[in-house]
Amino acid sequence: MKIALAQLNYHIGNFEANTNKIISSIHEAREQGAELVVFGELSVCGYPPRDFLEFDDFLKRCEKSVQEIAKHCTDIAAVVGAPSVNPKVEGKNLFNSAYFLSDGKITSVHHKALLPTYDVFDEYRYFEPATAFQCLTYKNTKIALTICEDIWDVEDDLMYTRWPMEELIKESPDLMINIAASPFSHQHPAKRREVMKKNVARYQLPLIYVQHVGAQTELIFDGGSMALSAAGKIVNELPYFSEALSIIATDNINELQENLIALNKYELIEQALILGIKDYFNKMGFTKAILGLSGGVDSALVVTLAVKALGKENILPVLLPSSYSSDHSVNDSIELCKNLGCRYEKISIADGYDTMLKTLQPIFGDAPFNIAEENIQSRLRAVILMGIANKHGYILLNTTNKSEAAVGYGTLYGDMCGGIAVIGDLYKTEVYELCRYINRNEIVIPENILTKAPSAELRPNQKDSDSLPEYDILDALLYQYIEQRQGPHELVKQGFDTALIQRVLKMVNSNEWKRAQAPPILRVSYKAFGSGRRLPIVGKYLG
C-alpha cells in the first residue's frame, strides 16, 4: 500500500484553515498515487485545544469538519484526529480519537488510551482513556492504529497500567500507524526515534508515524514524521520545521535502508525559535516586531532570530540608553543592526527618568538609590517600547533568558514585558553557544557583545556577577534543579557548594510570583518555565 505522511502546520480552533489544508493534502496525495493519507493527532482542531474542548459549539465544529473531510475520501482513505463523544454516562465526556475515513464516510473511530498528564500535557482534563481496542482492515492490510502517547510508555518505570499495542498485537496486524502531536525540545528528535525503534523491535511491524509541525504559542511542533521498516530502520524521515507530504510504499518498506536527517542541538534550537516567532506572529495576525537593544547578548540574539523569522523590514530595534549606559552598548548595538541590515531608533530615557525621580521625590525623600531606581529605568524603557508598539502596531519581543527567569533577575513590567519570550528557555551559557553557532560562518553578532562581561547597566559599573554566581556554575546548578529536579541533598552530593545551593534554590522558589506574570516562553528544553512547570506562588519550600 502507498501511504502518504501529511505533516502539516495546523492553527488551533481555525477550522476553516485546517479543514482546507487537510482536504488539499488528500487531493495531492491521491494525485501522487497514495491509497491512504495520514494526518496528525487532533489535526482537525489543532493541538492542544485546551478548554475549547469544554464548549459544545467547538465540538460540533470538529464533528462538522470530519464529516466534510470524509466526503473527499473517495479513491483514497485518510486518518485524521479529532475529539469524539463518549456515549457512556460514566467517565469523562470525550475521547481523543483517530478517525478512519474511506468511501466518503467515517468507517471506524479509535480512541487514545494513554493520556499524557504531566509537564505541558493535560489530556486527562478532557478525555476518558480507551479501554477497548481493535485493528482496522483496509485493502487487505490489517492496521493497528494508535495515538501518540499510546506507544510511548516504554521506559522501565511505566507510567500507565494498560498498553493498546499489547492488545492490538493479538490480532496479528500487518502495520502500525501512530498519529501524534509531539512538542519539540532539543533532545526530543533523538528520543522520538529511539521510542519508535523500541516499538518496532517489540512488535516486529513497520510503523508509520505522523506528527505536527508549527508552533502554537509556547509549544513548537518540529515535524520529523517517519516511516520505519519492520527491521527497525527509519527509512523515511520527514523534514524538521516545515510542512511536507511524503509517500512510502509499504510493500517494499523492509528492503529500504535507514535515511536520517543530521541533528545538531543549536541548529535545531535556532530553527525551532525562528518557527516559534514566525507562527506566533502569523497565527496572532501580527507582522511587525519591536524590541529594546541593550548592547548585551540576549537582545542581540533575539533581534537576530527575529530578522530571520519576520524579515529585517518588519523589525524595529530601539536603543534606549540612560546615563548609566556605556558607549560600547550603543556602538555594539548599532554595529549589530548594520550587520543585520536593520534600521533602528535611539531614544534616551534620561529625561523620563529625571522627571519620574522628581515626581517621586516627595515620597522617596533622601532614601538611598536602590532597586527602586533601577526598576524605574527598566520600566520606562517598557513604557517607550509599548508606546511605539501601540502607536504603530508592533508586538514587543521579550529577551529574558532562562537563567534570569529562574533567579528573578529582571524587572517585572520592565524588561520582563513582551508578547512572547523568545529565548526564555535558554540558559545564559546556551545563549552564548547559540550566538557562536549563528556566527559560525560570518560574524553577525559583534564579537564584543560575546566577550564583554554581562551587565544590566542600571547603576554605575554594575555587573551581573555582583548579584549572581558566575553563569557556568549557576546554569549547571539550575539545570540540575529545574530539568533534573534534584533537591538540596542530591546537589550537595554532586559537589555544589552548600551555601550556593541554598541561595540559588531560594531565589528560584521565591520568584514564582514574578514568573507567573511573564510572557509565554518558546519551549526548547524538557522543562521550560510556563505551562509545563506549575509551582504554588505562596509555597514556602526551600524559599
Add this chain to the structure above:
Amino acid sequence: MKIALAQLNYHIGNFEANTNKIISSIHEAREQGAELVVFGELSVCGYPPRDFLEFDDFLKRCEKSVQEIAKHCTDIAAVVGAPSVNPKVEGKNLFNSAYFLSDGKITSVHHKALLPTYDVFDEYRYFEPATAFQCLTYKNTKIALTICEDIWDVEDDLMYTRWPMEELIKESPDLMINIAASPFSHQHPAKRREVMKKNVARYQLPLIYVQHVGAQTELIFDGGSMALSAAGKIVNELPYFSEALSIIATDNINELQENLIALNKYELIEQALILGIKDYFNKMGFTKAILGLSGGVDSALVVTLAVKALGKENILPVLLPSSYSSDHSVNDSIELCKNLGCRYEKISIADGYDTMLKTLQPIFGDAPFNIAEENIQSRLRAVILMGIANKHGYILLNTTNKSEAAVGYGTLYGDMCGGIAVIGDLYKTEVYELCRYINRNEIVIPENILTKAPSAELRPNQKDSDSLPEYDILDALLYQYIEQRQGPHELVKQGFDTALIQRVLKMVNSNEWKRAQAPPILRVSYKAFGSGRRLPIVGKYLG
C-alpha cells in the same frame, strides 16, 4: 467515639509550620477528650502542592512529617493527608493518601481513587488512582475513610468509572470519614452540603467531613467542615473562613438536630476576599499594600477590603490624577480614605506624561491621539506605584474586575499590574453589589462612587460605555459564555443580540494573551480566569 474535626490553615511546603500546627491540635483534641482527630487532605504539605510533588526531597519531608506526627498519636488516633509512594512499577509514582495514625505509628494508609483533573485541579498529573479499598477498625468502630472527590461523583453525568464508597459499603462500616481540600466559590458551601447529604442518603451512615481553611494564592479554602447524622442532618458545621477544632460524639449523633450557619452570597465573598488578601500577604511574608485610587468603584472596593484584611495602617492608597481626571475622582477618593481612616498620597502624572510624549515625539510625529497615549498614562501610574512599592516595601494590589479582564479593557503593564488581583473574579455588576453590601449599615464607599458612570479617564469625557456594552447586558452574556460555556448558537437562543455576541466573544477570545500576564485572581466563582481556565493564546476560535 469522640471525634475532633480539625479545620486548619496550612501553608504549602512549610513543613515545620504545618507539622507543629497539627501536633498542637492533636494535643488539644486529646485534652478535650477526643479519641480521634481528623485533619484535611494533604494536610502535611498543604494543598495544592503542584510540581513540588516531583521533587524527591519534598516527598521525603512529607514522610518525615507524618512519622513525626505519628509519635504524638498516643491515647488518641489521627487522620492526616500526605502523598505516599506507589510501590508498583506500573502507573504514576504517587498516591494521594490518608494516613491513619495510632499507638504512635502509621496503622493504615488509604488512597484516593477519584482524582479531580478539571478547572483548578490537576491531580492525575501526580497521582495514580486507587483500585483497592478497605475499611479500618478503630475502637470497635469500622470506618470507611475516603478523600475529597471520592464522594463527589454524585451527579447524573458521572465523571469517573469506579466509586470507593460503593466498594467500602460492602464491609458494612459504622461511619464515613472524608478528608478534603475544597476551594471556595460563592455557590460552593451550599453545593458541599448537598453532596454530603446525598452520600448520607445513599449509604445511611454518619459522615465526618474535614476540609481546609485559608488561602493559597488564588484558591481560598473556606472551611465549613461538618458532621452529619445517618438521618442526613448536618448536626455540626464548623465556621467559615477561620480555623476551628470541634468535637462531636458519634454515639448520640443520630439524635442531634440540624444546625446550619446562614449563607449569604456577598457576605461569603467579602469574607473570602479578606482572607485571600490576608493569607497572600502572610504566606508571602509581606505586610504593607499600595494601590492606586482612581475615584472609581473597583479601586474603592479593593482599598476597603484591604483595610479590613491588613489594617488601615498598612495600606497606602495613592491618587494619581492627570489632566483628564475629573475633580470628583479626587474628591471621592479623599472622602473614601477619610471614611476608612487611611492616609493617602496624591501624585500627579502630568509631568511624567508630558515628558514621555516629548521623548516619543520623534517617533509619534503628528499621529492622532489614540490607545497609545491612553496606555502611557496607565503605565506611568504603574511606574509610580511600583517605584514606591520597591522603595518602601509595599505590594501593589490589582483592581481589575472580571468584566474588564474578560474583554481586555485594561492596560497591560498599567492597571493590570499587581501582586494579587483582589476582585478579578467579580463582574462589574457584582462589584457594585458587594459595595452596597459593605455599605449596608453605614456608608464606607461614598455614594457618588456608586452612582456616577464608570470611566477610565484616559481622554476627555471618556466613558466605559463608549467602548463596551452596558454592564448589565455584558455581564449576563459573559456569565453565560465563561461560567456556563454557552456558545454562539445557545446565546442567540437565550435572546442575546447576534452582533453583540460576536463582538463580545471576539473580545474575550482575542485577549487571552493579555490575561496570560495578569496577576493571580482570588477565585470566588466556579470559573475564574487563571489556573482553572486554560485557553490557547494563538487559538483562532470565535476571535
